[in-house]
Amino acid sequence: MLTSYKLSNRLILSTCFCLRNSPRLLCVATQQKNTGQNLEEDQSQSQNEQKVEPSAAEKMLSEEKGRLEEQLKEVTDKYKRALADAENMRQRSQKLVEEAKLYGIQSFCKDLLEVADILEKATESVPKEEIKDENPHLKSLYEGLVMTEVQIQKVFKKHGLLRLNPVGAKFDPYEHEALFHAPMEGKEPGTIALVSKIGYKLHGRTLRPALVGVVKDA
Numbered sequence: 001m002l003t004s005y006k007l008s009n010r011l012i013l014s015t016c017f018c019l020r021n022s023p024r025l026l027c028v029a030t031q032q033k034n035t036g037q038n039l040e041e042d043q044s045q046s047q048n049e050q051k052v053e054p055s056a057a058e059k060m061l062s063e064e065k066g067r068l069e070e071q072l073k074e075v076t077d078k079y080k081r082a083l084a085d086a087e088n089m090r091q092r093s094q095k096l097v098e099e100a101k102l103y104g105i106q107s108f109c110k111d112l113l114e115v116a117d118i119l120e121k122a123t124e125s126v127p128k129e130e131i132k133d134e135n136p137h138l139k140s141l142y143e144g145l146v147m148t149e150v151q152i153q154k155v156f157k158k159h160g161l162l163r164l165n166p167v168g169a170k171f172d173p174y175e176h177e178a179l180f181h182a183p184m185e186g187k188e189p190g191t192i193a194l195v196s197k198i199g200y201k202l203h204g205r206t207l208r209p210a211l212v213g214v215v216k217d218a
Contacts, residue, residue, distance in 0.1 A: 110207065123142065164210045171212070175201070189215050196213065197211035
């Protein structure tokens, strides 16, 4: 009976102690909870600030990226210009080579023109009435001259050298050289009435202008 009484008193005292100390415990728990929430909020705010404001390293990398992009653009532009210049140079060189092939024989052709002129004058100087069977030597000589003249014109044509015999054509200062101007009945002014010397063109370019007489107004 005495033992039961002692246990009851201890239980009552223990209960009273807990009641007295419980508000303090509640305050401590509340403070700890609030402190934990504040720490979480501070950490969250710090992370947001880190996300909003880039670091110095990120800024440096961004600036370096922009600088490298500008350098790449500049180098690309220079490369494209260099390619265009190289292509233009290649085309010019190719054109010069082609022209050299076409007109490299220009000087040689000019010398041969003198030979062609002599052959033409030689055939024209032979009297046509004397070319008979009774004059076999003269006839053979004339026929040989004509054949030589025909052959040399074939060679000229093969290499792009063509005759200019512009009788009746309009005067062209790029192809003809006027020796005189004279009025002529039945002839249109500005046309060529007489060719004193045959001209030649090499691949479309005037090698030697034809020496001509031009009709003018009366």
